[in-house]
Amino acid sequence: MSLHIHERPATSPSAITTNGATxxxxxxTTTQAVxxxxxxxxxxxxxxxxxxxxxxDIEAGQFVAIVGKSGCGKSTLLRLLVGLDQHTGGExxxxxxxxxxxxxDARIVFQEPRLLPWFNVxxxxxxxxxxxxxxxxxxxxxxxxxxxxxxxxxxEEWPSQLSGGQRQRVALARxxxxxxxxxxxxxxxxxxxxxxxxxxxTLIARVWRELGFTAVLVTHDVSEAVHLAxxxxxxxxxxxxxxxxxxxxxxxxxxxxxxxxxxxxxxAAILKDR
Amino acid sequence: MALADLTFSRTLxxxxxxxxxFPRLDRAHVLPLVVPVxxxxxxxxxxxxxxxxxxxxxSPVAVTQAFWxxxxxxxxxxxxxxSAGRALAGLLVGGTIGxxxxxxxxxxxxxxxxxxxTLQMVRTIPHLAxxxxxxxxxxxxxxxxxxxxxxxxxxxxxxxxxxxxxNVDRDLLEMGRIYGMSRWSLFRKVIFPGALPSIFVGLRYxxxxxxxxxxxxxxxxxxxxxxxxxxxxxxFMMTDVVVLALVIYALLGKLADVIARRLEGWTLSWNAAYQx
Numbered sequence: 388m389s390l391h392i393h394e395r396p397a398t399s400p401s402a403i404t405t406n407g408a409t410x411x412x413x414x415x416t417t418t419q420a421v422x423x424x425x426x427x428x429x430x431x432x433x434x435x436x437x438x439x440x441x442x443x444d445i446e447a448g449q450f451v452a453i454v455g456k457s458g459c460g461k462s463t464l465l466r467l468l469v470g471l472d473q474h475t476g477g478e479x480x481x482x483x484x485x486x487x488x489x490x491x492d493a494r495i496v497f498q499e500p501r502l503l504p505w506f507n508v509x510x511x512x513x514x515x516x517x518x519x520x521x522x523x524x525x526x527x528x529x530x531x532x533x534x535x536x537x538x539x540x541x542x543e544e545w546p547s548q549l550s551g552g553q554r555q556r557v558a559l560a561r562x563x564x565x566x567x568x569x570x571x572x573x574x575x576x577x578x579x580x581x582x583x584x585x586x587x588x589t590l591i592a593r594v595w596r597e598l599g600f601t602a603v604l605v606t607h608d609v610s611e612a613v614h615l616a617x618x619x620x621x622x623x624x625x626x627x628x629x630x631x632x633x634x635x636x637x638x639x640x641x642x643x644x645x646x647x648x649x650x651x652x653x654x655a656a657i658l659k660d661r
Numbered sequence: 662m663a664l665a666d667l668t669f670s671r672t673l674x675x676x677x678x679x680x681x682x683f684p685r686l687d688r689a690h691v692l693p694l695v696v697p698v699x700x701x702x703x704x705x706x707x708x709x710x711x712x713x714x715x716x717x718x719x720s721p722v723a724v725t726q727a728f729w730x731x732x733x734x735x736x737x738x739x740x741x742x743x744s745a746g747r748a749l750a751g752l753l754v755g756g757t758i759g760x761x762x763x764x765x766x767x768x769x770x771x772x773x774x775x776x777x778x779t780l781q782m783v784r785t786i787p788h789l790a791x792x793x794x795x796x797x798x799x800x801x802x803x804x805x806x807x808x809x810x811x812x813x814x815x816x817x818x819x820x821x822x823x824x825x826x827x828n829v830d831r832d833l834l835e836m837g838r839i840y841g842m843s844r845w846s847l848f849r850k851v852i853f854p855g856a857l858p859s860i861f862v863g864l865r866y867x868x869x870x871x872x873x874x875x876x877x878x879x880x881x882x883x884x885x886x887x888x889x890x891x892x893x894x895x896x897f898m899m900t901d902v903v904v905l906a907l908v909i910y911a912l913l914g915k916l917a918d919v920i921a922r923r924l925e926g927w928t929l930s931w932n933a934a935y936q937x
Contacts, residue, residue: 469839471835471839477870494839495835499832501832501833501835501836503833503850503851503854504931504932505854505855505857505929505932506850506931507931514837514840514842514850516845517838517840517841517842518842518843544929545931546931547931547932547933560786561840580695586739
């Protein structure tokens with residue numbers, strides 16, 4: 388596929404897109420980000436203890452990346468956060484921006500786009516709104532979400548007509564269309580080629596800045612983690628072995644020297660090669 | 662009959678390249694007609710020269726004449742309508758039962774464990790072997806034909822529907838659940854469309870069995886219909902009418918297949934394999 392890098396100022400609410408449409412109003416609806424509070428969270432599958440007591444607080448609106456070797460429990464942790472699995476010990480709580488307990492309304496983006504091949508792009512995005520939404524309203528919101536990921540002009544196409552990167556952007560739009568307070572990304576760029584991955588990182592960073600949800604990203608790509616996150620957590624054998632803040636302001640440049648240094652530090656922690 | 666026997670391999674997409682000697686006709690439209698037209702020409706040539714005896718095989722011209730006389734008397738139209746009505750009734754009854762069983766067994770483990778073994782056992786009995794029993798039960802009326810045709814179409818539709826539902830992408834089902842789809846939505850938006858290509862394979866196979874069963878049961882016990890027409894003609898040595906019946910079966914079979922293909926193309930337009 389061709390490289391899609393569409394940068395535009397985050398401050399212009401009625402910017403003009405490449406296909407001439409103005410930004411739909413529904414896209415500017417603000418998000419109620421949630422904060423996460425994990426206390427001694429454990430997960431075991433039979434005799435196999437995958438998570439051994441995770442204590443973690445994530446502020447509302449923060450972008451946290453979780454890295455670690457395969458089998459360290461990072462995907463298990465994600466599945467607990469979105470309620471795909473139940474934890475076997477400890478507690479997980481969500482609070483709204485006002486500090487009161489809140490429903491998570493978490494959405495997840497997987498490594499594969501998981502689009503319904505028999506629905507066009509707009510209807511696939513509308514799936515993210517859940518049940519009982521008026522048809523016209525669903526379509527308006529879906530188109531607005533597609534606008535966010537620069538695929539407004541692909542609304543009527545079948546998923547099979549899109550490239551891998553475009554499909555993943557549709558999956559992102561589907562996750563964002565309901566304006567979730569928490570977005571969980573499970574190695575969302577793992578199946579993409581290197582150049583598409585960079586443009587997708589830029590896209591995710593921009594959407595996160597604009598909508599202000601809390602983001603938790605699981606990745607095996609340390610440079611991706613450092614590029615996107617405010618904070619990187621290293622998981623090792625079911626425990627947090629490092630919790631590193633990335634203070635550089637957004638948007639970040641690829642190839643920044645300070646980021647490269649942090650990246651080295653993280654890699655050393657993951658591989659334990661001191 | 663193994664499951665593999667019940668699946669059609671899709672024909673390769675026909676090329677749309679034009680050949681210079683047919684400036685206005687597509688190669689894709691001309692090529693399929695070459696073989697049948699040549700065969701009919703050879704057949705007529707053989708009959709005209711006396712190489713093929715009239716008593717063994719009437720000439721194409723004689724068959725055409727039989728068509729006109731049967732059509733003019735109104736018998737042909739009546740018999741086709743009667744047979745088509747029986748075929749559709751059987752397809753509707755057997756197809757609905759097979760479809761529902763396939764869906765239920767595909768979705769529910771309990772129902773699958775309860776009924777699948779029995780269905781697989783009954784499936785292996787050649788349903789035409791039941792004719793003596795069916796005549797004892799129902800006599801030679803419409804019920805017997807409906808029963809046999811329904812039984813014949815039930816299994817290919819059941820097997821392919823079940824197979825289709827079981828093979829729906831697990832990742833898509835998980836996605837549906839995460840996005841809070843109700844059971845009905847999950848069926849309507851994920852399971853049914855996912856199983857549809859396989860259901861169509863079952864339908865096309867069932868159409869073949871439907872005609873076969875109907876013709877056999879009409880030959881044995883009926884007073885109208887195409888099978889009756891052919892069988893009756895045999896008793897009077899009217900080979901032209903027998904061959905006419907065969908030609909009509911072939912045309913009806915082709916028609917059913919064309920309808921099924923149109924339905925496929927229309928409902929499966931999302932699938933690259935069915936895109937024109």
